Amino acid sequence: MKKFGHLLLTMLILGCGARQTNRNSNPIGTTGADGMKGSMAAVEESTKDDIATKNKIKGEPKSLSFSSSGEIAIIMDFLASDSLQGRDAGSLGIGMAADFVENIFMKNGVKPYFETYRDTLSNFEKPAFNMVGVVEGNDPSLKDEFVILGAHYDHIGLIDPENNDSIANGANDNASGSTVVLELARYFGNTNKNKRTIVFTLFSAEEKGLLGSEHLAQKLKAQNMDLYAMLNFEMVGVPLIDKDYLMYLTGYELSNLASVSNTYAKENLAGFLPKAQEFNLFKRSDNYPFHNAFGVPSQTYSTFDFTNFDFYHRVDDEASLMDFGHMANLVNKVIPVIEGIVNAPTREIKYN
Numbered sequence: 001m002k003k004f005g006h007l008l009l010t011m012l013i014l015g016c017g018a019r020q021t022n023r024n025s026n027p028i029g030t031t032g033a034d035g036m037k038g039s040m041a042a043v044e045e046s047t048k049d050d051i052a053t054k055n056k057i058k059g060e061p062k063s064l065s066f067s068s069s070g071e072i073a074i075i076m077d078f079l080a081s082d083s084l085q086g087r088d089a090g091s092l093g094i095g096m097a098a099d100f101v102e103n104i105f106m107k108n109g110v111k112p113y114f115e116t117y118r119d120t121l122s123n124f125e126k127p128a129f130n131m132v133g134v135v136e137g138n139d140p141s142l143k144d145e146f147v148i149l150g151a152h153y154d155h156i157g158l159i160d161p162e163n164n165d166s167i168a169n170g171a172n173d174n175a176s177g178s179t180v181v182l183e184l185a186r187y188f189g190n191t192n193k194n195k196r197t198i199v200f201t202l203f204s205a206e207e208k209g210l211l212g213s214e215h216l217a218q219k220l221k222a223q224n225m226d227l228y229a230m231l232n233f234e235m236v237g238v239p240l241i242d243k244d245y246l247m248y249l250t251g252y253e254l255s256n257l258a259s260v261s262n263t264y265a266k267e268n269l270a271g272f273l274p275k276a277q278e279f280n281l282f283k284r285s286d287n288y289p290f291h292n293a294f295g296v297p298s299q300t301y302s303t304f305d306f307t308n309f310d311f312y313h314r315v316d317d318e319a320s321l322m323d324f325g326h327m328a329n330l331v332n333k334v335i336p337v338i339e340g341i342v343n344a345p346t347r348e349i350k351y352n
Helices: 006-011 033-048 051-058 069-079 092-107 171-191 211-222 257-265 274-278 287-294 324-343
Strands: 118-120 129-135 146-152 158-162 165-167 197-203 227-234 247-249 298-302
Touching: 069 092, 069 171, 069 324, 092 129, 092 171, 118 211, 129 171, 129 211, 146 171, 146 211, 146 324, 171 197, 171 227, 171 324, 197 211, 211 287, 227 287, 227 324, 247 257, 257 324, 287 298
Parallel strands: 146 197, 146 227, 227 298
Antiparallel strands: 118 129, 129 197, 158 165, 247 298
16 A cells, blocks of 8 residues: 555554565566566466465365465465565566566456556656556447456565565565456456456556556546446455454445445445544555546455554565465455446446
């Protein structure tokens, strides 16, 4: 998430457990197809033998049907790996992440929304780009209406060291949200169960002030996109504690999205977190530029509640602390929600 300033930092309970040191001390290699394939192969090799163990450790529910903790592990272990050096916007590390994302899009039938998957930012000093894919709707009338599913894939890169570790891996913030979007892209890219067109976007430079989403929102507005809704995923790597809902919705009181989500999920999936309203989190993630540009329902799902994760913008935000079973469960419960939204005959989600 965008920095909340001193107010947020005082809310976080800083943990004192063991910290992980850099596992990969070699400098980042070149990007491109060969570099990405080698990195991805290494990740898959290192994770496939450990998947069964992770499933047991993370307590994967038996009800999972599409996503699994093993699938989540492959993506998370790469995006939050030391070799990506914290995915700072404009860095070689985030370029490696972009290659990885492009490969997932290509393998699963998600086409580039523009000429390529890379949408170069016009408002950032270094070369940086959003990753934008699309699965066209299958209904002749509704396919001209768009739903954007988004998350930021950048983080803050290298920071002051703690215990000889200076890499802010950004597992929860926001490899977790990016992984959810990539799993949803994998699902809809292979099933094509969407009447409306779905755009899958991973934003860069969120940590610099929502620059990636601001750039794309203005670009799509200038192209007169008929945007129905923008649904964003932010910090969903660990479950909420003692809540009767799976995730909360920023701007909960502004629309009926929670009600629509819960109807399609057939359970209390999206709830109200008072802290989200208190800190006005609605304005602090990549949904907000789309709200400003289009005036359509644009909100964020999250499971970070200021008490369940101690390592915001610290080197300890590692994949090993994430709950892959929880994340897979979230993906599987969100799928019918997205299906319901993109296939509804009318636009059900409305601002109050």
